[in-house]
Amino acid sequence: xxxxxxxxxxxxxxxxxxxxxxxxxxxxxxxxxxxxxxxxxxxxxxxxxxxxxxxxxxxxxxxxxxxxxxxxxxxxxxxxxxxxxxxxxxxxxxxxxxxxxxxxxxxxxxxxxxxxxxxxxxxxxxxxxxxxxxxxxxxxxxxxxxxxxxxxxxxxxxxxxxxxxxxxxxxxxxxxxxxxxxxxxxxxxxxxxxxxxxxxxxxxxxxxxxxxxxxxxxxxxxxxxxxxxxxxxxxxxxxxxxxxxxxxxxxxxxxxxxxxxxxxxxxxxxxxxxxxxxxxxxxxxxxxxxxxxxxxxxxxxxxxxxxxxxxxxxxxxxxxxxxxxxxxxx
Amino acid sequence: xxxxxxxxxxxxxxxxxxxxxxxxxxxxxxxxxxxxxxxxxxxxxxxxxxxxxxxxxxxxxxxxxxxxxxxxxxxxxxxxxxxxxxxxxxxxxxxxxxxxxxxxxxxxxxxxxxxxxxxxxxxxxxxxxxxxxxxxxxxxxxxxxxxxxxxxxxxxxxxxxxxxxxxxxxxx
Numbered sequence: 001x002x003x004x005x006x007x008x009x010x011x012x013x014x015x016x017x018x019x020x021x022x023x024x025x026x027x028x029x030x031x032x033x034x035x036x037x038x039x040x041x042x043x044x045x046x047x048x049x050x051x052x053x054x055x056x057x058x059x060x061x062x063x064x065x066x067x068x069x070x071x072x073x074x075x076x077x078x079x080x081x082x083x084x085x086x087x088x089x090x091x092x093x094x095x096x097x098x099x100x101x102x103x104x105x106x107x108x109x110x111x112x113x114x115x116x117x118x119x120x121x122x123x124x125x126x127x128x129x130x131x132x133x134x135x136x137x138x139x140x141x142x143x144x145x146x147x148x149x150x151x152x153x154x155x156x157x158x159x160x161x162x163x164x165x166x167x168x169x170x171x172x173x174x175x176x177x178x179x180x181x182x183x184x185x186x187x188x189x190x191x192x193x194x195x196x197x198x199x200x201x202x203x204x205x206x207x208x209x210x211x212x213x214x215x216x217x218x219x220x221x222x223x224x225x226x227x228x229x230x231x232x233x234x235x236x237x238x239x240x241x242x243x244x245x246x247x248x249x250x251x252x253x254x255x256x257x258x259x260x261x262x263x264x265x266x267x268x269x270x271x272x273x274x275x276x277x278x279x280x281x282x283x284x285x286x287x288x289x290x291x292x293x294x295x296x297x298x299x300x301x302x303x304x305x306x307x308x309x310x311x312x313x314x315x316x317x318x319x320x321x322x323x324x325x326x327x328x329x330x
Numbered sequence: 331x332x333x334x335x336x337x338x339x340x341x342x343x344x345x346x347x348x349x350x351x352x353x354x355x356x357x358x359x360x361x362x363x364x365x366x367x368x369x370x371x372x373x374x375x376x377x378x379x380x381x382x383x384x385x386x387x388x389x390x391x392x393x394x395x396x397x398x399x400x401x402x403x404x405x406x407x408x409x410x411x412x413x414x415x416x417x418x419x420x421x422x423x424x425x426x427x428x429x430x431x432x433x434x435x436x437x438x439x440x441x442x443x444x445x446x447x448x449x450x451x452x453x454x455x456x457x458x459x460x461x462x463x464x465x466x467x468x469x470x471x472x473x474x475x476x477x478x479x480x481x482x483x484x485x486x487x488x489x490x491x492x493x494x495x496x497x498x499x500x501x502x
Contacts, residue, residue: 001376005334008354008400031398038357038396039377051354055401079390103466105384105391105444231465232379 001128003041009052014059014208017052018179021204024050030206032060032075033110035102036118044129045119060113060208063087069211074113078163079104081112091212092327093221093240097166100223103231113207116164116174116190120157120198120263121234122301124148140196148301155195156299158260160234164191165259166223168267169240172212176205184211191264198263217252219244220327224316226260226309235260236304237313239292241320243275245328251275251283256321258313261296268292268317280325289318339400343368344412352399359383361399362409370410370439374468381467384440385409391444391466410439413446422446425484426477433471440467445481454485 009028011017021028029048031037040046054060060075065086072081081087082099101107101115124147125132125140137143139155146152167187174187185200187210192200201207221242227233238259246252254275259265274288296313298306334353341348341358343366350365362368362385371394374382378396385394386408413420419427422442432438441464448455448463455463460481461474469477 002360003355003357005353006355007334008337008398010400031401034398034401035378035393035396038398041355042377051398053398053401103381104463105381105393105466106378106396108387108390109392109397230462 001042003038004044004047006041006048006051009050010056011052011054012056014057014177014206015179017054017057017206018177018204020050020052021206022179025204028052028203030054032114033077034114035106035110036114040119043127045126054111065090067214069213071209071211072112073209074116074207075111078107078110078112078115081163082107090214091166091170091221093166093169093223093242093324094163094212097162097223097225097238097240100225101162102234112163112210115161116167116187116210117199117201117207118159118161120155120159120195122148122155122157122195123303124301125157149299152299155263156297156301157195157198157263158298158302159191159198159262159264160260161265162223162225162235162238162259165238165240165257165265166221167210167212168257168265169221169223169242169255170212170215171242171255172210174207175209175211176201177208178202178205188265188267193262193264195263215242215244215253217244217246218328219253220324220329222320222323222327224320224323226304226312226316228304236302237261237296237298237309237316239313239317239320241317241324243280243321243324243328245280250277250279252277254288254321254324256288256292256317258292258295258317260302261298261309261313263297266295268295270294271317271321275321280328283321283325285318285321285325288321289314292317337400339403341366341399341402341407342405343407344409345406350399354398354400356399357395358385358397358399358402358407359394362394362407368409368411372436372439374436379468380437381440381444382437384443384467386443386447389447389450391440391447408443408446410443413442420446421487422449422481422484425480425487429476429480429483431472431476431480433469437467437469437471441469441477445484448481449485455481457482 027049226237254272256271271288271291274284298309372382
């Protein structure tokens with residue numbers, strides 16, 4: 001199927017890109033790698049007047065290691081992230097999450113920024129215009145009904161990005177720029193928690209990079225993804241965990257994040273109470289993982305049943321915690 | 331909305347430059363087939379899931395249906411027509427034929443290009459590496475076994491550049 005008509009914008013600098021975003025606010029869509037956006041254009045889920053390419057912006061490319069943080073520019077491809085020696089050595093869970101996205105041909109052009117800011121998905125929404133028109137418009141389309149859950153009053157389309165949960169586990173920060181201004185927010189704060197409008201990013205803002213702080217002491221992290229096949233699938237549920245140990249070998253920091261079970265990744269704050277202050281041998285991984293289930297708002301709007309996804313949240317959360325502990329050398 | 335203006339895009343495909351004047355919303359897949367009449371890339375799912383539209387961009391496999399033609403400007407595009415020469419198949423193509431790795435043939439260009447990208451970087455891949463590299467290409471006929479065998483056989487015949495390996499001391 002053909003894409004809908006749009007004008008193509010090709011800024012040569014970030015400043016030019018920000019000016020274009022400002023000038024065409026609300027009528028412009030950004031295509032970084034384009035692997036998500038082009039499909040959404042094809043399905044007429046997006047019908048912008050302008051599509052802006054980021055291909056000629058070298059400032060948005062590359063990975064830099066600094067003393068206290070690792071900077072990954074938003075236009076860096078997922079393949080580069082998955083293969084980068086610094087990302088692999090320092091933030092293996094991030095490299096792993098990038099390497100598990102879709103399949104190699106997609107990872108070759110899909111970008112960090114595009115993966116983080118991919119739209120939420122739902123079996124009833126991510127359909128061709130023809131199929132969507134056969135039913136009432138759903139909440140995400142601006143209608144009044146949820147086609148996935150009778151009586152639902154808020155959209156529970158699912159955020160299925162792989163990288164955000166891993167980045168949130170490391171407490172990464174995102175840098176957003178707009179004409180004349182810039183702000184840095186935790187990656188977690190990019191998400192509104194609302195399926196209809198999942199991001200807090202303004203229409204004229206551009207995600208330019210992500211900074212992952214270097215953890216102190218011994219630490220480990222892990223990423224687990226529930227999917228039906230090893231290639232191509234979005235996560236049906238995912239979990240990322242981070243733990244760091246004090247000099248005495250006690251867990252002093254623990255972050256468990258679950259994803260693909262609601263409109264945003266969720267930092268499971270209660271989980272750390274079962275881990276922090278204990279030695280890895282005494283950590284109650286089972287109880288920590290059980291906390292994740294309460295954060296899972298899965299409904300039947302993906303190809304796997306919600307009941308199964310909810311049950312598996314606990315399993316993959318436990319695996320992620322165990323993986324993080326073993327990564328920390330526990 | 332204002333009338334959509336066509337844009338000038340120069341594509342470099344299989345070593346040749348093609349200046350085009352096209353609609354900005356044309357995908358690379360559409361430009362290859364409709365403007366350059368290179369019909370080797372196939373449309374199957376039309377949404378980036380199957381891999382039958384695979385081409386190489388700077389030597390790496392990508393979905394041509396997910397890429398705007400304008401995004402490929404300044405990059406080297408390789409299609410299945412760029413492999414082999416008149417009357418001589420590329421060793422990977424030969425291996426696909428001799429190992430019966432083709433049935434309906436719709437996925438074959440994408441499989442062969444993906445295999446080429448793999449063998450150019452990893453001339454002697456394990457079966458697991460072959461399967462991982464091909465994990466984005468779907469075949470609904472063969473069951474993959476023959477395809478994996480063909481790539482393995484081709485790996486024994488190809489050098490990193492994709493050229494045919496020559497026997498030691500042959501002077502080439």
